Amino acid sequence: MTDDSSIVQRPREYYDVAKLQLQSEFERFLDDPTTQALEAVTGAFALGAKQAFISAGRIAQAILKGRMYEQCADEWRTLREGGKIPENLGETKHGLYTWAELMKIIDDECPDGEKLDALKAAFYAVNKINQTDADQIVEYQLWQIAKELKSGDILLLRSIYVRVNSTMGNHHREWTTNMAKMLTPRSRVAGDTQQGYEASGINAVNNRLTNLGVRFCRNIELYKIDLDAAARPTITT
Helix, strand or coil: CCCHHHCCCCCCCHHHHHHHHHHHHHHHHHHCCCHHHHHHHHHHHHCCHHHHHHHHHHHHHHHHHHHHHHHHHHHHHHHHHCCCCCCCHHHCCCHHHHHHHHHHHHHHHCCCHHHHHHHHHHHHHHHCCCCCHHHHHHHHHHHHHHHHCCHHHHHHHHHHHHCCCCCCCCCHHHCCHHHCCCECCCEEEECCCCCCEEEEECCCCCCCECHHHHHHHHHHHHHHHHHHHHHCCCCCC
16 A cells, blocks of 8 residues: 555535635626526516516516615625725625625515615625624624514614614603514603502613614614715825
8 A cells, every 4th residue: 555545635625615606606796786687587588478477576576686786786896995895705704605695685585775775784794894803793693683674673773773862751652572682671760650660661862772773773874874985086195
């Protein structure tokens, strides 16, 4: 037996291969974001006249998806050129996989503008440069939450957020129970109880948003702020 026959080869690193393939797909997406939507339209026409009604719905969705793809690609190119996200999305821990998840959500759900804005903001927060490991952990947690929220949930959160530091003594019946992950417990305010207080008040400082809820809403604001900043031309002297 030769020495060569005793060498044990390491298993192929499929994880690294997958990352390279996803990076290639991401670059292709930025160059031509409408290809997938055009294929959907072509497939809808191929169904024929017997399924014209179904085809019309698929075509409409394909057009909407195409606009979403173009919007995402345009904004991410701007952010990358502005130095807000890395040249190679694979440099961030969750970069390529959060992108793949976002593409799947668009393809499966065709989300409305409210949810798409939240998803783009959460995606950006996970992948923006110069973050600490602790920040990345929190932002990835918020990404997972963003995927599960409905548009109504996001609207409620943002409505709560814009009233932080301005709400005074709102009753709990105005709030929805499905926001429990983002909302703090009710505060005690004066009321007709034996103790003189009831747990029906809203904290005027945080408007019942947790720190996580505030950060979620703030990320949506920061995405637009950073996008606008990246889109402005650099003035050299």
